[in-house]
Amino acid sequence: MYRSALARSLPRGTRPAHRALSPLLSSFTPSPSCSPSSCSTPIPHQQIHQTRWSSHSPMGTPPETPRKKITVPLLRKMHERGEPITMITAHDFPSAHVADAAGMDVILVGDSLAMVGLGMEDTNEVLVEEMLLHCRSVARATKGALTIGDLPMGSYEIAPSQALETAIRFIKEGRMHGVKLEGGKEMVPTIQKITSAGIPVLGHVGLTPQRQNALGGFRVQGRTTADAVKVLEDALAVQEAGCFAVVVEAVPAEVAAIIAKKLSIPSIGIGAGSGCSGQVLVQVDMTGNFPPGRRIPKFVKQYGNVWAESLRAIEAYRDEVKSRQYPAVEHTYPIKEEELEGFVKAVEGR
Numbered sequence: 001m002y003r004s005a006l007a008r009s010l011p012r013g014t015r016p017a018h019r020a021l022s023p024l025l026s027s028f029t030p031s032p033s034c035s036p037s038s039c040s041t042p043i044p045h046q047q048i049h050q051t052r053w054s055s056h057s058p059m060g061t062p063p064e065t066p067r068k069k070i071t072v073p074l075l076r077k078m079h080e081r082g083e084p085i086t087m088i089t090a091h092d093f094p095s096a097h098v099a100d101a102a103g104m105d106v107i108l109v110g111d112s113l114a115m116v117g118l119g120m121e122d123t124n125e126v127l128v129e130e131m132l133l134h135c136r137s138v139a140r141a142t143k144g145a146l147t148i149g150d151l152p153m154g155s156y157e158i159a160p161s162q163a164l165e166t167a168i169r170f171i172k173e174g175r176m177h178g179v180k181l182e183g184g185k186e187m188v189p190t191i192q193k194i195t196s197a198g199i200p201v202l203g204h205v206g207l208t209p210q211r212q213n214a215l216g217g218f219r220v221q222g223r224t225t226a227d228a229v230k231v232l233e234d235a236l237a238v239q240e241a242g243c244f245a246v247v248v249e250a251v252p253a254e255v256a257a258i259i260a261k262k263l264s265i266p267s268i269g270i271g272a273g274s275g276c277s278g279q280v281l282v283q284v285d286m287t288g289n290f291p292p293g294r295r296i297p298k299f300v301k302q303y304g305n306v307w308a309e310s311l312r313a314i315e316a317y318r319d320e321v322k323s324r325q326y327p328a329v330e331h332t333y334p335i336k337e338e339e340l341e342g343f344v345k346a347v348e349g350r
C-alpha cells in the first residue's frame with residue numbers, strides 16, 4: 001500500500017536540505033569564510049567572486065574525494081567483512097555529485113529515471129539513448145563510487161549478443177563501470193555473455209518492474225513457499241552466471257534474509273528488509289524531492305524534504321522579485337562614476 005507524503009510529517013532526525021548540502025557548496029566557495037551571501041566586503045566584491053560563481057561551468061569540478069575508489073573487488077571485500085554496501089540512484093550531474101560526496105559505495109543510474117526524472121508512466125518507455133545521456137552526466141560527477149547503468153526494457157532480452165552490444169554502449173558511451181539487468185534463470189546466457197567481455201553485471205530478482213505487465217503491477221514477490229523458492233533459485237542462477245551482486249526487490253524480509261545467507265555474492269535489498277548485504281533506494285524518494293501527495297513505495301524512508309526546501313527558496317525568490325528586494329546592490333556590477341556620467345550624457349535627448 002502506498003502512503004501519502006501529505007499524511008506524514010518530516011521524519012525524526014531529518015536534516016534540512018541546506019545543511020545536508022553545505023559541505024558540497026563550501027567546496028565551490030573561494031574561501032571558507034567568504035560566500036556571496038556571507039561576504040561582508042563592500043561592492044567591488046563581485047569583481048573578486050564573479051567568475052568563481054559563474055554558472056557557465058557545470059557547478060565547477062566535483063570535489064576531490066579522499067576516499068578510495070570503489071571497485072568490484074572492494075565490494076567483495078566489504079561483503080566478506082560483513083560491511084553493509086550503500087547504493088542509491090542518481091539520474092543527473094547534481095544528484096550524482098551529492099551522492100558521491102555523501103560517500104555512497106555504488107551509484108545506480110536506474111531506469112526509474114523514466115518515472116522520477118522524465119515523468120513517464122512506467123520504466124518501460126525509456127530509451128537506451130536517453131539512459132546513456134543521463135549515465136554520462138552521472139559519470140562526470142562521480143569520483144569515488146562505482147557506477148552502474150540499468151539496461152532498459154527491450155535492450156537486452158532478444159539475444160545475449162544484443163545485451164552485450166547494449167552493455168558495451170553503457171561502458172563506452174555512458175561511461176559506467178557496469179550494468180544492471182532484470183531477471184533470473186532465463187538471463188543466465190545473457191549474463192555469461194556480458195561478463196565474458198569483462199563488464200560487471202548486477203542482477204535484479206524478486207520484483208522486476210520492467211515485467212510489471214506480466215506481474216500485475218509493482219507486486220511483492222516470494223510470498224508463497226513456491227514463489228520464495230523461485231526468487232532464491234533466480235538469485236543463485238544469476239550468481240552462478242557471473243553477477244558480482246544482485247538486487248533483491250520487494251520480497252518479505254525473512255525470505256530475503258535466507259536468500260542473502262545462501263548467496264556468496266552481495267545481495268542489495270530494496271523493500272527486502274535488513275538481512276541483505278546492502279541497501280538501495282531511489283534518491284528522489286529518500287530525499288523527499290517530490291510534491292506532497294505523491295505515492296511512494298512502502299519501503300521508502302524519507303530522510304529529507306528537498307521539495308519543501310526548494311519550494312521555500314523559489315517562493316522567497318518570487319516574493320523578492322515582485323517586491324524588488326532582489327537583486328540587492330551586492331548582486332550588481334559596479335561602474336566608474338565618470339563612465340556612468342558619460343553614458344547618461346550620451347543618452348540625453350535620445
Ligand SMILES: Nc1nc(=O)c2c([nH]1)NC[C@@H]1CN(c3ccc(C(=O)N[C@@H](CCC(=O)O)C(=O)O)cc3)CN21
Nearest residue numbers: 001002112115116209218219220250282285297298299
Ligand atoms: N520512485 C520510484 N521508486 C522506486 O523505488 C521505484 C520506482 N520509482 N519505479 C520502479 C520501481 C517500482 N517500484 C515499486 C513501486 C511500488 C511498490 C509498492 O508500493 N508496492 C506495494 C505492494 C503492492 C502489492 O504487493 O500488492 C507496497 O505496498 O509497497 C513497490 C516497488 C520500485 N521502483
Ligand SMILES: CC(C)C(=O)C(=O)O
Nearest residue numbers: 089110111112247280
Ligand atoms: C530501484 C532500483 C533498484 C532500480 O532498479 C531503479 O532505480 O530503476
